[in-house]
Each structure stands twice: as C-alpha cells, then as structure tokens.
Amino acid sequence: METAVLSLDQAVRDLSRVALDELDPSELGSLAVKVGRHIDKIKMLHSRIVVEADRAQSWRESGARDMADWLSGKTGTSRGEAQSRQRLGEALDKSQELADAVENDELSAAAAEQLHDAIMNPPAGTDAEDLADLIDAAKGGGPRDVKAAADRWRETHSSETPEQRTARRYAKRSVSSRPPSDGTVETTVVLPELEHRQFMNAISHVAGDWDTNDTRTPAQRLADGLIQLCKAYAAGTVTGGREKPTILIGCSAETMAGLSDEPGWTSHGDRIPADVVRHLAEDAILRRVVMAGDAVISLGLKVRFATxxxxxxxxxxxxxxxxxxxxxxxxxxxxxxxxxxxxxxxxxxxxxxxxxxxxxxxxxxxxxxxxxxxxxxxxxxxxxxxxxxxxxxxxxxxxxxxxxxxxxxxxxx
Ligand SMILES: [Zn+2]
The missing domain is CATH 1.10.30 (DNA Binding (I), subunit A)
Structure with a gap:
C-alpha cells in the first residue's frame, strides 16, 4: 500500500514540474482534460476506499459522529463533499455496470453519483435489467441529465400514483437551522421544485436588480432579499391576497383536462408534475396558447377559474x-x-x-x-x-x- 501511495506522490510531483508556460494552447487544453479524467478515476478509487474504511469502522475511536464527519475533519473538506464521496462508493460497490461505465469514461464520477438513490433504493418491482437500462441511458450525460433520467426512471417504475408522489415530495419540505457559529446560523430550506422557484423569485425580486456596481455576491444579494422580505412582513406590508403572476407554467391541453399525466414546464426548464399543474390551475391566471410546432397560432384571453x-x-x-x-x-x-x-x-x-x-x-x-x-x-x-x-x-x-x-x-x- 505504501508503495502505491508513494508512486502516486511521485506522479503528482512529476505533473507539477511540467512548465505550463511552455505549452501551446492545444497542449494545455489536452493536459486539462487528461488530468481531469485522472482526478475522476482517483475520485472513484477514493470513494471505494472510503466505503471500505466505513465498513471497517476506521473512524469509530475518533469521537466523530460518522464517516463523513470524520473524513471532512481529517481532510479539511466539507461534510457535503465527504458524503458525496461515500454515496459514489456505495453505488459503485453495489453495481458493477456503474463501475464499468465510470472505468470506461462513459460516466463522470459526479454523474455516476446521481444514480446512487436508484441503485441503493430502487422502486419495488424493478430488477437488475431495469437498472442496467438506466445506466445505459445515462452514459455520456452530465450530472443534471443523469439526475433527470434517474427521476424519470423512478417515476416510470414506481407504483405510486402521481398524487401520492406529489404528497411524498411535499412532505419533505422543511426549514432547519444548525447551532449558531461565529455569530451566524446556517439554515437549510428544502422545498418542492415549484415552491423553490417561487421562493427564489420572491427574494430575488425583493433584492432589486443586480447592476455592475453591485459588489455583493449573488448569494449575499439573495440573503438581502430574504432579510428585506422578513422586515416587510414584520412591518405589516406583506398582506397576502390573490397571487400575482410570478411564474409561467406551460402544459398541454390534455394535461390540463386530466387526460394525460405529461408534466408541465416552467421557463426555467423545471418539470412540474401534471397533478401539481392542475392543482395550481385552480387559482392561477390561465391563458390558452395554440401552437403548431414552435409557432404560436393563437393566444386566448387571461382568465381565472374563480373570478x-x-x-x-x-x-x-x-x-x-x-x-x-x-x-x-x-x-x-x-x-x-x-x-x-x-x-x-x-x-x-x-x-x-x-x-x-x-x-x-x-x-x-x-x-x-x-x-x-x-x-x-x-x-x-x-x-x-x-x-x-x-x-x-x-x-x-x-x-x-x-x-x-x-x-x-x-x-x-
Ligand atoms: Zn388551513
């Protein structure tokens, strides 16, 4: 083991001696890609080692609460990153197809990690072949595409009705805070996709337009929006009332009529489940848009079901x-x-x-x-x-x- 780690040290030292300023643009690009691929391979290896170390309880005596806690403390990385390594390791451990896909450069480590839930906790009734189909479909995709493919796969193979699925997702909503540290508190907000979009729209709108003189980071700007919104509520200037149109959601006429469960979509590309679209339509401003391909043929008047x-x-x-x-x-x-x-x-x-x-x-x-x-x-x-x-x-x-x-x-x- 020591020899292997030493030769890795040696490889890193050799690489760091490459005179980057002597490389031409195409060599630099090629080096960036090659090293990136190796990092991915090492991530994969690392994730497997982490899972084995967890199995062997290497962290047990340290006083850490779990593997991720221990690893992040030892390596100075975030707990989230340590958890992500562990998730990848678990998925690779369980699925040889996934390990092969990463090994053959068909999936990046980050994309492979998105299949963790599908692999570790597949819907009842699915078998190894279904899972192999998913991994096949995911090949070549980035983390976002793979996540979307895994979500669709789970929906297709799940025995849940769309309403049960919506209720399950909605039940995950939460706002929780960690103990204060250095005079700040980290608060985690978990919302269904649509409510998250409304949340971001609201705080982003309240924060005001960003301009080039703004020295705040995007995250600070959103925090300011949230602070403003809470102050407005305390001042009694947030008074409820009928929703103003803040989010555009499209869906097919069949979805609206309950004849199809094809999801709706927002202009941000979120997929909104059909039953959620129908639920929202009860109180939304509706507009009929007749399209042929990408061409808009006719636009109806704005209406609400309830006047x-x-x-x-x-x-x-x-x-x-x-x-x-x-x-x-x-x-x-x-x-x-x-x-x-x-x-x-x-x-x-x-x-x-x-x-x-x-x-x-x-x-x-x-x-x-x-x-x-x-x-x-x-x-x-x-x-x-x-x-x-x-x-x-x-x-x-x-x-x-x-x-x-x-x-x-x-x-x-
Ligand atoms: Zn109530």
Missing part, C-alpha cells in the same frame, strides 16, 4: 381556511374547486372553498373524499375520520370562530 368577484365573496363567506381550528386569514388562502374544473366541476360558489396552502394539500391527498357542497362540507379522510369544514365568515354567525366581522369585511373591501 375576482367570486374570490371576494369567498373571503366573506369562508372567513379563512375552512379546516376546523385553522386560523389562516382569507387573504392568505387559495381557492379550491371541490370538483376540479377539468373534471366538470362548475366555477361557482357552491363548488369553491378557501383553504390555506397546507390544508389545500391535505384536501388533495390521495384517498380524501369530498362530501356535500361548499355550504355543507365534510371531508372523509383515508383513515375514516370525518372532518366537518363549515364556513367561518361573518355571513355564517352560527359557526363563527370568533374572528371579528369588521376585519373580514375590511379584508374583502
């Missing part, structure tokens, strides 16, 4: 989120069509209710049955619980939640 008048009426009638005990005010709620419009539900007040974002997701969960109409609404939950969801606005005094009528009326004015 602005209906929205005001709903604020008055529902007085906030219809979920019992939820106190989210009407201006922060979303319009839900109990029977979706594409499924033939009418756009009128008998079919429309307000939910907060969270309870809107709960209502759309697989297995939730709507009983009654908007005036006498119960939800039958998958576990058999019956949830009564009466209106809470001042027009419904008998079921008032004690929210003051003046405020509701004012909010609607």
């Amino acid at each position: 602005d008048d209906q929205y005001l009426a709903l604020m008055m009638r529902d007085g906030g989120c219809r979920w019992p005990g939820c106190h989210i005010p009407p201006a922060w709620c979303q319009v839900d069509h109990l029977i979706p419009v594409p499924a033939g539900g009418p756009s009128d007040l008998d079919n429309e209710v307000l939910w907060c974002s969270h309870h809107h997701h709960v209502k759309h969960r697989a297995g939730v049955t709507v009983l009654g109409d908007a005036h006498h609404l119960h939800l039958l939950m998958p576990d058999g619980t019956l949830v009564a969801c009466p209106p809470k606005g001042h027009m419904n005094k008998g079921t008032s939640t004690g929210r003051d009528d003046g405020r509701t009326a004012q909010a609607a004015a």
Whole structure:
C-alpha cells in the first residue's frame, strides 16, 4: 500500500514540474482534460476506499459522529463533499455496470453519483435489467441529465400514483437551522421544485436588480432579499391576497383536462408534475396558447377559474381556511374547486372553498373524499375520520370562530 501511495506522490510531483508556460494552447487544453479524467478515476478509487474504511469502522475511536464527519475533519473538506464521496462508493460497490461505465469514461464520477438513490433504493418491482437500462441511458450525460433520467426512471417504475408522489415530495419540505457559529446560523430550506422557484423569485425580486456596481455576491444579494422580505412582513406590508403572476407554467391541453399525466414546464426548464399543474390551475391566471410546432397560432384571453368577484365573496363567506381550528386569514388562502374544473366541476360558489396552502394539500391527498357542497362540507379522510369544514365568515354567525366581522369585511373591501 505504501508503495502505491508513494508512486502516486511521485506522479503528482512529476505533473507539477511540467512548465505550463511552455505549452501551446492545444497542449494545455489536452493536459486539462487528461488530468481531469485522472482526478475522476482517483475520485472513484477514493470513494471505494472510503466505503471500505466505513465498513471497517476506521473512524469509530475518533469521537466523530460518522464517516463523513470524520473524513471532512481529517481532510479539511466539507461534510457535503465527504458524503458525496461515500454515496459514489456505495453505488459503485453495489453495481458493477456503474463501475464499468465510470472505468470506461462513459460516466463522470459526479454523474455516476446521481444514480446512487436508484441503485441503493430502487422502486419495488424493478430488477437488475431495469437498472442496467438506466445506466445505459445515462452514459455520456452530465450530472443534471443523469439526475433527470434517474427521476424519470423512478417515476416510470414506481407504483405510486402521481398524487401520492406529489404528497411524498411535499412532505419533505422543511426549514432547519444548525447551532449558531461565529455569530451566524446556517439554515437549510428544502422545498418542492415549484415552491423553490417561487421562493427564489420572491427574494430575488425583493433584492432589486443586480447592476455592475453591485459588489455583493449573488448569494449575499439573495440573503438581502430574504432579510428585506422578513422586515416587510414584520412591518405589516406583506398582506397576502390573490397571487400575482410570478411564474409561467406551460402544459398541454390534455394535461390540463386530466387526460394525460405529461408534466408541465416552467421557463426555467423545471418539470412540474401534471397533478401539481392542475392543482395550481385552480387559482392561477390561465391563458390558452395554440401552437403548431414552435409557432404560436393563437393566444386566448387571461382568465381565472374563480373570478375576482367570486374570490371576494369567498373571503366573506369562508372567513379563512375552512379546516376546523385553522386560523389562516382569507387573504392568505387559495381557492379550491371541490370538483376540479377539468373534471366538470362548475366555477361557482357552491363548488369553491378557501383553504390555506397546507390544508389545500391535505384536501388533495390521495384517498380524501369530498362530501356535500361548499355550504355543507365534510371531508372523509383515508383513515375514516370525518372532518366537518363549515364556513367561518361573518355571513355564517352560527359557526363563527370568533374572528371579528369588521376585519373580514375590511379584508374583502
Ligand atoms: Zn388551513
């Protein structure tokens, strides 16, 4: 082992003695690619060593909490990088096809790592052949393409319904903070792709346009946007209300009508699952675009399923989120069509209710049955619980939640 490490040291020393200023442009380019490929091979080797060392519990006596913690401490790299090495090692260890693809320069280490979840935790019912197909399809792709291919593969082979998948992803949302260090706190925000886009749009917009005199880093600028937004909220200037169009989402007419589960797309290239597009359409500004290939043949008028008048009426009638005990005010709620419009539900007040974002997701969960109409609404939950969801606005005094009528009326004015 020592000899092998010594010869590696020697190789690095030899390379560092190459007089870069004496190389012509094509030699420099070729060297950059060759060394890059070797680094990738060494990463692969390293990842396998890391996995073996973990198996042998080499870190156990050190007081570190796990392998990644120990490795990052010993090598001065980030915990994220150590984890990524470990993930690659696990995937290579489990799949010979993957190891061969990296060995033959068909996949970079970074691209191969994106297949970790598919290899370590494949959907039920898939076999080695399915996995080999995925690895084959991934060859030649960069990390982003491979990640997208792995996501598509998982979707195709999963027994989850699209609604279950959306609910599972949505359940991963979180905001968590590490203990303070040097007077700052690292906070991690995990959001579904679409909400992440809304988050970035909001803080980027609040941060103001970037200009060439701006000395801030892009990350600092976004942090300023977030700080501003929180200050605006504390000052009472963030007041909810109907969403203004901030994100453009396209989808096919079939997807909209529920005839197809082909995903929608944003102008940033995000893929938005069909059921999420339909969910959003309930409260979005909609516009029909007829296309032939890339040519736009006709543009429809901007419409909403629920008109602005209906929205005001709903604020008055529902007085906030219809979920019992939820106190989210009407201006922060979303319009839900109990029977979706594409499924033939009418756009009128008998079919429309307000939910907060969270309870809107709960209502759309697989297995939730709507009983009654908007005036006498119960939800039958998958576990058999019956949830009564009466209106809470001042027009419904008998079921008032004690929210003051003046405020509701004012909010609607
Ligand atoms: Zn609610």
